[in-house]
Amino acid sequence: LMALVQKTAAFFSAVTGYKSKLFPDRRSRLNHLKHNRRILQRRWNENKNRISTSGKIQKINSESVLSNQQRNARNFKCSTLLFGDIANCLPDELWNDGLSVEMLSSKEWHKLTSAFTQKHITRRSFQKYQVRISKDKNAMIFPSFTHFGEECYPVPVSVKLVSLTDFKEIPLPSVASTRGLFGFNLIMSISDVVVLALSEWEAMFLFEKSGLPVVVLPKNCLQFENEVAHSSLIKGLSIYDYYTRSSKSEVSVPQCLAQSMRMLHPCISPIGDLRSTVFDYIYRQGVTKGIAQWNRFHILNSYLGGLRLGELTIVSGPTGCGKTTFISLYSLDLCEQLDKQINTLWCSFEVSTARLVHVMMQQLNCRKIDETIPERELEIMYNKLSLLPLYFTKFNGSFEFREVVEAIEHHVEIYDIRHVVVDNLQFLAGAVDQMISDRFTVQDRVFSEFRRIATERNVHLTLVVHPRKELDSGQLSLNSLYGGVKASQEADNVYVLQVKREFDALGIPKIHRYFQILKNRRMGELEMSNRLELKFNHDTVSHRIVRHVDPVFIKGKTAP
Structure with a gap:
């Protein structure tokens, strides 16, 4: 278990850039974040001129009139998944204009979440993960945080928009972003157990039932930037197959964790696992x-x-x-x-x-x-x-x-x-x-x-x-x-x-x-x-x- 925690900690450091070899001190990491934010601001302004009110990219007739910077900006992914005025907002503007879950009344919250299939996720989990509602109340904003020094950066480095009508998703500022993790704000320096999930809904559900910090892995976690040690961190983790079995009696997540077996050291085997080896030897x-x-x-x-x-x-x-x-x-x-x-x-x-x-x-x-x-x-x-x-x-x-x-x-x-x-x-x-x-x-x-x-x-x-x-x-x-x-x-x-x-x-x-x-x-x-x-x-x-x-x-x- 400790080996898995250590590998997970190394993985977090690679994804978030915390204690990166390229940015060893606090000032260099801050300058790196500001530089990336300026680049995103410039790209967004260039693309905003080519986005219509319906959220579709306008057709450009001449390819030759585009500069290299404009061609790169045109590759920035925006599609019809963008809805309403959200298409014209930067992640910072979208986050600052978003409404906190605490600001909604019970009636408004019930109306917004009436179409949810995840009935077991309460408002408390949304508050802990700092999920916000868009200004027009048509989408939810799921933030991804990273480290700044030894503390969690207060502003998300990226967000994901989820429509409350058709539940379509779009990540901002870029689909290829691997910086930041959803749920990273729950991890403290004293945390020795971290749960990994593949979606925001799974993370909030597991947090609701166990109380343990749960983070979401990015979908392209196997494709890090050059400064990250490629996929060696992922290859070092042992992959096992798990099967779910429904039980007649409802068992809580803490009970499942209490009854689960701890991971043994690779050089240690319980006697129950040696049965086939002993029989084969005899x-x-x-x-x-x-x-x-x-x-x-x-x-x-x-x-x-x-x-x-x-x-x-x-x-x-x-x-x-x-x-x-x-x-x-x-x-x-x-x-x-x-x-x-x-x-x-x-x-x-x-x-x-x-x-x-x-x-x-x-x-x-x-x-x-x-x-x-x-x-x-x-x-x-x-x-x-x-x-x-x-x-x-x-x-x-x-x-x-x-x-x-x-x-x-x-x-x-x-x-x-x-x-x-x-x-x-x-x-x-x-x-x-x-x-x-x-x-x-x-x-x-x-x-x-x-x-x-x-x-x-x-x-x-x-x-x-x-x-x-x-x-x-x-x-x-x-x-x-x-x-x-x-x-x-x-x-x-x-x-x-x-x-x-x-x-x-x-x-x-x-x-x-x-x-x-x-x-x-x-x-x-x-x-x-x-x-x-x-x-x-x-x-x-x-x-x-x-x-x-x-x-x-x-x-x-x-x-x-």
Whole structure:
């Protein structure tokens, strides 16, 4: 509500010229009003000579005898809507010669308003809005006021004539005037609520029933002069559709206002409005299982459930442990399920796109691919990969982090991307604004931006992060991640590829790789031991996960 009041106040300032940038002080605003009034006086005198007693413009035979000033004056709109001697009156003269509603007797007032269809508008509302009656009592005069300094200008800047016989309207001095508002004289500096209406009758009726200040928007309010900020003030207002419903019992306007709901902040939603969102999240996106499960890594389904939208996953491990190779097969396993429509976007900054696609071709066809493969057979294998909804970014040389974010959001919106893979964080951190020298600030900015993309764009974002150098045995933990606490806080899932070196009986070293789950926000199932071992096939460049059973469970003993 306060945001709407602020926008409305800005709108009033634009329409009335109050506190305008072109007229910052009181003297300049006064001179501007006097200048406009002199121009209107001159135009009216020029047109009055060409207006007959019937109110029609006399025909001018020669177009060439007119000067530029006369041609402009001829465009000033006067028509047969003008009635009686009112056509020969300036707004000032018309206003000064008008009769106040208070000066009329009850009998005269009843006679003038007998043809009104608005029976619920009393004389009090006409008095408050300073509506006057013309001298010949054939028309009503509706004034529009503006600000002068910090107070309301006592004389209207424009008026509207309404005939009491046929209720035809004509605004004066010009149809194109946007200065001044009907009802502006009711607004005081202490007013914090303003009601907007589209006609004078609606304004007086609402004021009659509610007692709140009601002003009328001009019909051409979307066409301000150049000094006004065009229609940006109007575009900033939220437009809603309202429906009227008749009630058997009469309800007053104050009761309706008391029972109405206050406008909430755009960032706040009541729980009643979240019903469809929650139901859609449960039934369509899934709470635990996600939108797709793994086929090649089916063991992970019992731990992770599946791929869930709106989550941020971090994959880490020491250098050379096979993070890119694992994530390549990890994403390919989901992308090749065409019925699930897991459109995948790869942002590879460490490994070239050609090398990454080569690895994917070997993983998809389960065979080694080198220069000995015939070109025709290579075409068949590449066509098989090209059928998958895979997309790759092309960032060569120097680039900025902002460009990467814009490219990701563009592809997510245009190509309905559901899984984004970024390899890796360290390359992106170097592309952040060079003005930021603190590496912790850089890390926080990168993680916050990726968290925003995953949440707002409703995609699953997998981020490869190198660990920090450890001084212990090499076992990684949440504190080992590049980015520290910020990385572990922003991420929904944290997977680590652990590398363990062992020696056999002959003293020959052997390297074992294990898949560990250090954080699992949705499922809650963690795996910090070495039960999920990664077996690597060099020919197909593929991993497979083997789950080892703890001996204590085989013997029927409980784990320590």
